[in-house]
Amino acid sequence: MPNHPVNSELLASFASDFRDDRTARIVQNAVAETAISKVAINRDVVNSIDPSMSVRVDKWPITNQKRSGRCWLFAGLNSLKPAVYKQTKLESFEFSQNYQHFWDKLEKANYFLTSMIDLADRPLDDRTVHYLLHYPIDDGGQWNMFAALVEKYGVVPKYAMPETESSSNTAEMNHTLEMLLRRGARDVRAAVSAGGDAQAVRVSVLRQVYRVLAIHLGTPPERFIWQWHEKDGDFHREGEFTPREFAERYLPDLDQYVCLVNDPRETSPFYRSFTVDRLGNVVGAKPVTYVNVPIEVIRTAAVATLEAGDPVWMGCDTGKQADRNRGYWDGNLYEYEVTYGIDLAMTKAEELEYGEAMMTHAMVFTGVDLVDGEPRRWRVENSWGDEIADKGFNTMNDSWFDQHVFEVAIRKDRLPADVLAVLDTEPIVLPAWDPMGSLA
Template identity: 40%
Template sequence: MSKAVTAEDLAKYQADLENTPGSAAIQKAVMNNGVLKSSEDVHSQTTMEKTFSIDLSTGTVADQKQSGRCWMFAALNTMRHDIQQQFKIKGFELSQNFTFFWDKFEKSNYFYENVLKTAGEDIDSRKVAWLMANPQGDGGQWDMLTAIIDKYGIVPKSVMPETFSSSASGQMNKVLNLKLRKDAVTLRKLVADNASDEDIQAAKDKMLSEDYRILAYTLGVPPTKFDFEYRDDDKNYHIDRDLTPRTFYEKYIGWDTNAFQSLINAPTADKPYNHLYTVEMLGNVIGGREVRHLNLTVDNLKQLAIKQLENGETVWFGSDVGQSSDSKLGIMDPALFDKNGLFNANFDMTKADRLDYGESLMTHAMVITGVDIVDGQPTKWKVENSWGEKAGDKGYFVASDAWFDEFVYQVVINKKYLSQDLQDVIKNEYDHPTVLKPWDPMGALA
């Protein structure tokens, strides 16, 4: 039986407030300074000193500006680090706008295919409602970026620079999502009216042509052939003519994208460790690389990240960046804010409970460029963000090892660093991974 809050209850709660030691002073502090400033622990700042035993030089940070392309920036940053060192081009960037265009276009087609797959379900079914809530957005996963690169290649930023809409994507996304939802009405009606496959595909082709036009107007037309012209750090001039996005990738980056594996740490009861997972309706390129997550303990994630760093390779990772972090200080640490002490209440939750009860999920991707190891154990991690040089220490952050434990959910590691047992799991389960629901937190887009 439900119980309403009574006047007697309120009187008791007020008495509890008045009897809390220091209550009046705490109330004034929080009212004037807010929760975070009032609970900030200066000790955390002193322990997060920015010196690391392994510290890879990666140069000036990039800036995603008012867009949700962190996953894309982080992945392209790991690739540009090699180009900067090998070809001695300080400050070089790959075109985030190029991959942004093709991701948006492929997500449109991916959305249409999912609309057709679910056309027989009621409009208020959970799957259809989830699909219509956000037909496409800026976020993504590592596997989605590699699907774009495998199909379209990549270009230098100088060849396809930023536009207003790539740097501030809100207006474009609003128009594109309006268009996709309208198209969903048409496609679902065609299916309900038993239209032929030919008529449905003709309607979809027209929709995609219109989507391409919207993206061309907002982001520009992706180049199919270009010259790569640059002057290296020694002032030597170089030009490489008649490249395609694919030949540029093969010549200047040359990574085998299949060599990299997404590893997650999801300590929830429904996801046993050492198994492979995918997420229903999560992806972008139809027929391209699909999302595959290998679930491991957080200690395994850390050990593998350290192996990769020790070999001079940076690490793409996904986390809940808004938890226990300060972008001005560039610190991410569970001890940074003492909310328990401030409010005389217990806010502690396990990582599994935060995932199961909607308190946390992956929201942002960045790059690990260093780690401080003391007595064989990591104590803090150096992080390259994509929020420009004004955030943190010229764009770099430091994360405590405890923060890694609690709020890092994904790292991407070259398979050569994985044990043979784990490589066998990937090989044996790749074609039949456990399929998670579309709204599972491991399907969150950074």
């Protein structure tokens, strides 16, 4: 490494520059007593935002993932709720997120152990092996992973498998699962090296994973009785369902949905399909696949879907230029550069390349405010409870959209021909650690 230390002359110049900058010293005084976000907030933006929308599809209460990373499951199930409402005239309905969460954890454990067997000939410091061992199991996921769970296990109403302490607060359970899977990785690698039965080891570890999950989350129902009261009080009983029968009865065909992403890096050409190495949950399911398109294609598809009366599953980098309590996103919500007197500007591609951005959260578009056919504001169903924002529904100015929205799931019949044509091409495989493989 070149010898370029921080010396006394350099430090003296830094200190002199700061002392001579009266604005910096005033900001220093303000930030000594107040959070930087309160100092830097743009009041003009805050005062300009209201939650009214010209197009709005939500008429249901908000959900709450609490202290868990299940936003993608909440968003997936929330995006499918309208299908149940339309067929039942229920006043309030919620799917069991805990049911999906149980099977996702078990499937992810199997996916991880299968990868460890497949990669057993590589050293532990191989980048892919090291990456997988660092994140053996996670609460997060992607749309295609959600669809794989619904296809294999179906869905159930919330009363059939309600929340538990651990489904709403996953840290302790996850810690146990991580220890168990890393030990399992050790054992399957040892079995492969010794010519033993690695698959038997895999099953033994999975049996223990199931036990841990059942203790923390409960046992998933095999059948349940489905009955309800309509808004007007009429009672209905449709009888006994398996979870898959319930999904087939009420849900749309998830095979008809396509994941569009906006990845503007030069290494990621538009109108090409992508997948990410070792990204998935259900072994044998269709791979997680994206179609990379310009952001305007995503915007147009989302507007068309909302205008047709359906919500849109979406993924974004939620922490940027965001006020959690107000539930606002705007590209200029915080004037950090002006407040600090520094330059923070990066393009979306540069943020991806240098580790500043990735998809961190999944939610649902449930409305859009159109002016002369162009969106100026979006309504977003979050899963952080109803005590923040507009009873849990957030407001996103369109100035935020281009830089921080990464992904949407859209039905094929709402996509142009040039996007659909990409589905027949062989996807480019990105490495496991690529930011486009991040789990919401």
